[in-house]
Each structure stands twice: as C-alpha cells, then as structure tokens.
Amino acid sequence: MAIAKDRDQKGGFVRPSSIAASIHEQIYQRIMSLEIPPGARIPIDGLARELNVSQTPVREALTRLEREGLVRKAHLIGYSASPQLTHKEFDDLYRFRLMLEPESARQACLKLTPDTLARIESAAADMEKGEQPVDRNSRYSRFARADAHFHDEILKVADNKFVRQALNDQHIHLHIFRLMFHSRVTQEALEEHERLLAAFRAGDADGAFQAMHDHIERSRDRLAAAFE
Numbered sequence: 001m002a003i004a005k006d007r008d009q010k011g012g013f014v015r016p017s018s019i020a021a022s023i024h025e026q027i028y029q030r031i032m033s034l035e036i037p038p039g040a041r042i043p044i045d046g047l048a049r050e051l052n053v054s055q056t057p058v059r060e061a062l063t064r065l066e067r068e069g070l071v072r073k074a075h076l077i078g079y080s081a082s083p084q085l086t087h088k089e090f091d092d093l094y095r096f097r098l099m100l101e102p103e104s105a106r107q108a109c110l111k112l113t114p115d116t117l118a119r120i121e122s123a124a125a126d127m128e129k130g131e132q133p134v135d136r137n138s139r140y141s142r143f144a145r146a147d148a149h150f151h152d153e154i155l156k157v158a159d160n161k162f163v164r165q166a167l168n169d170q171h172i173h174l175h176i177f178r179l180m181f182h183s184r185v186t187q188e189a190l191e192e193h194e195r196l197l198a199a200f201r202a203g204d205a206d207g208a209f210q211a212m213h214d215h216i217e218r219s220r221d222r223l224a225a226a227f228e
C-alpha cells in the first residue's frame with residue numbers, strides 16, 4: 001500500500017499512526033479474503049518482514065484485529081486467524097439479529113427526522129458508489145464495511161445504546177463476509193435495503209420491521225449455502 005511504501009522510501013515522513021492504519025488494512029484484507037485462512041497462524045516477525053515494517057505496527061494491527069474478533073491470541077503460540085463460525089454459531093447469530101434488528105428498524109422509523117433519514121440514505125448509497133474495486137477481495141471487504149455502517153446508522157437512530165452495543169460487539173459483518181466470500185450477495189441485499197428505505201420514507205414502522213426481518217432472513221438463507 002502507498003503509505004507503507006512512502007515510509008520505506010522516505011523514512012520518517014509518514015506518521016506512525018498512518019503506518020499502523022495501513023498495516024491493519026493489509027492484514028484485514030488478507031483475513032477477509034481468506035488469503036490468511038481461518039485458524040492459520042500469523043507470525044509477527046514473518047509478517048513484519050513481508051510488509052517491510054518493524055514489528056511494532058504489526059503488533060498494533062493484530063491487537064486491533066483481536067478486538068475486532070478477526071484474530072486470536074494464545075499463550076506461547078501467538079496470533080492466529082479466528083476460526084470460521086460453526087453452523088450453530090451462524091444460526092444463533094442470525095436468531096440474535098432477528099431478535100434485535102427488526103424492532104430497531106421499527107424504533108428508528110418512529111424517531112426519524114429528515115436529517116437522520118438522509119444519513120441512512122447516504123449510508124445505503126455508499127454501498128453502490130465508489131470506484132470499481134480492483135478485485136473480488138477488496139469488493140467484498142468494502143461491501144462488508146458499508147453494510148455494517150448502514151445497519152449501524154439505523155441502530156443509532158433507534159437510540160438504544162445497549163442494543164447497539166450488543167450487536168456491534170459481535171462484529172457480525174466481519175464474520176459473515178468471510179463466510180460469504182464465494183457467494184453473490186450484493187445485488188439482492190441492495191434491493192432489500194431499498195425496500196427498508198421505502199418504509200422509512202413512508203413513515204411505515206411496521207413495514208420497516210418487516211423489511212428488516214425479511215432482509216436478515218434472506219441474508220441468512222443466502223449464506224447458509226456456505227455450510228453445505
């Protein structure tokens with residue numbers, strides 16, 4: 001990545017925080033694309049050599065990825081990529097979402113203002129725009145983040161900090177997008193988001209509940225194929 005290269009060529013010109021961010025991004029991409037497969041060990045020294053940086057930014061990146069649930073640290077073994085969700089965890093995660101997200105969409109609909117609706121619409125639009133990603137890998141990880149952002153904007157408007165935190169703590173989208181790396185989801189998900197937005201625009205709280213419910217169920221059905 002550009003930032004890491006700048007640092008290699010010019011020494012101290014780039015702030016350490018941007019090096020850390022760049023290293024985080026590169027490791028994140030590798031995990032999301034399964035280039036680093038679930039369960040694989042991630043040796044700090046090897047990675048630092050490969051990315052041509054010291055071990056410090058690699059350690060920082062791994063600490064952050066551990067918080068995000070994408071890597072695990074074991075005593076004496078070090079870091080490894082988190083295992084893929086089991087089928088049961090996947091089912092439980094979707095049941096959990098179905099308990100919280102449709103009701104949050106209903107609450108959000110009741111609390112919407114023109115401003116917050118515009119923010120949700122803009123988060124939805126972010127999923128479709130942007131330059132054509134160079135490969136499948138960056139396409140999916142970008143989609144994962146944009147989708148997480150869209151869902152979180154709705155939770156913000158619903159304004160229940162415990163529900164929002166409970167959902168965010170699961171890092172749902174990161175896990176799910178590793179699962180669905182090989183499937184096509186994007187277009188269908190966008191259409192489902194559109195249905196949700198239509199309910200928001202119409203102030204139809206029950207419609208928003210139903211649209212979110214259907215979106216999550218369909219998302220589950222699309223991804224369940226990963227276990228077959």
Ligand SMILES: [Zn+2]
Pocket residue numbers: 147150151189193215
């Ligand atoms: Zn979605």
